[in-house]
Amino acid sequence: MNPNPSSRELSVIVGSLDAAGSLRECLTALAASCEGIDAEILVADASADESVHEARAAFPELRVLSLPTGTLVPALWGAGLREARGRVVAFTIGQCVVERGWARALLDGIRSGAAGVGGRLDVRHGTKATGRATFYLRYSAWLSMPDGPVQEIAGDNAAYDHESLRAVRDASAAPFWEVESHARLRALGRTLVVHPAATAWFTDDTALGVMAARRFAHGRHSGSFRVRSGIRTRWQMVLGAPLVPLVLLARVGRRVLRARGHVQGFVTSLGAFLVLACAWAAGEAVGGLTAGEDMREALRST
Incomplete structure (x- = not known):
């Protein structure tokens, strides 16, 4: 190396x-x-x-x-x-x-x-x-x-x-x-x-649209990895995608409730959170469906 x-x-x-x-x-x-x-x-x-x-x-x-x-x-x-x-x-x-x-x-x-x-x-x-x-x-x-x-x-x-x-x-x-x-x-x-x-x-000041595109790309890799590793089937990834944002919301919400001083910061960012969660879910579905194809490692952020 x-x-x-x-x-x-x-x-x-x-x-x-x-x-x-x-x-x-x-x-x-x-x-x-x-x-x-x-x-x-x-x-x-x-x-x-x-x-x-x-x-x-x-x-x-x-x-x-x-x-x-x-x-x-x-x-x-x-x-x-x-x-x-x-x-x-x-x-x-x-x-x-x-x-x-x-x-x-x-x-x-x-x-x-x-x-x-x-x-x-x-x-x-x-x-x-x-x-x-x-x-x-x-x-x-x-x-x-x-x-x-x-x-x-x-x-x-x-x-x-x-x-x-x-x-x-x-x-x-x-x-x-x-x-x-x-x-x-x-x-x-x-x-x-x-x-x-x-x-x-x-901290991060990246625009929401750019961050959503990055979450989609990372989600795509995650979906591909899950299928290639045998954790999920292609169709489990696709059919389960609509539920993913709600699952993420519930999971993160529980963590925030257990941590001190974060409830307000989380609640006031929920709109952006759901956009990013949906982008991740869509990426996982696409990655699961196309698992095995080369993933695009470069993403235009502008």
């Missing part, structure tokens, strides 16, 4: 997709968190704006990879992973700001023997309705996730033993879809854990 794949202690791969409002703060927080660690920060960028060029000027030590505009985050992560030189590889996105102890917490989790270590996610105060809807749809499971061994961790706030990832990936240049890698790690008897000191804070 890399001629000298383990020359650093930690590689942090940042998927940057139209994160102009938060990328600089994201990188500032990462730099502070990695202080005193033999770490590298790679930004895999597919933005339509100039945010990555501004970031490069502010952080000259960054390694920047430029991909076609609108490339989905898993493909950005995959490109970064191919170039990563760390013994441990961490993933995040330009819309997340980590706490100062984040990097050391993830490294501690890997040293304890886990193949993957994740942290909780929360939404930043002042995030607009579409950003909040995106957060609750994607990350509500990690609002109050217990510490210790778990079945899943959020790929947007996670680190992995690099050798373990090599053992479960089919190709070095392939997109990194964490759910598939987690399933393969579990099949090998490896452990995923949540660390209490690895929290990240999310």
Whole structure:
């Protein structure tokens, strides 16, 4: 994958997709968190704006990879992973700001023997309705996730033993879809854990239409994966699609009720949430029906 794949202690791969409002703060927080660690920060960028060029000027030590505009985050992560030189590889996105102890917490989790270590996610105060809807749809499971061994961790706030990832990936240049890698790690008897000191804070100002298109694309991959893995049949995915938004609404609603301070933020983003949930459901149906076809990894966001 890399001629000298383990020359650093930690590689942090940042998927940057139209994160102009938060990328600089994201990188500032990462730099502070990695202080005193033999770490590298790679930004895999597919933005339509100039945010990555501004970031490069502010952080000259960054390694920047430029991909076609609108490339989905898993493909950005995959490109970064191919170039990563760390013994441990961490993933995040330009819309997340980590706490100062984040990097050391993830490294501690890997040293304890886990193949993957994740942290909780929360939404930043002042995030607009579409950003909040995106957060609750994607990350509500990690609002109050217990510490210790778990079945899943959020790929947007996670680190992995690099050798373990090599053992479960089919190709070095392939997109990194964490759910598939987690399933393969579990099949090998490896452990995923949540660390209490690895929290990240999310915000996003992406337009609703653009975010819906991305949710459709991610849903399409999920539907294809479920059919290819034998979890569902093609027609189960198609016929069940109309129920998916309601199932997601009920599931996320229960999580929000258990978490402190989130009910108002969720209720006031319900319109956007349902749009994104419907886009996800439609994508899953299409992905299930066309499972086996090559998925489009690049998506125009404008």
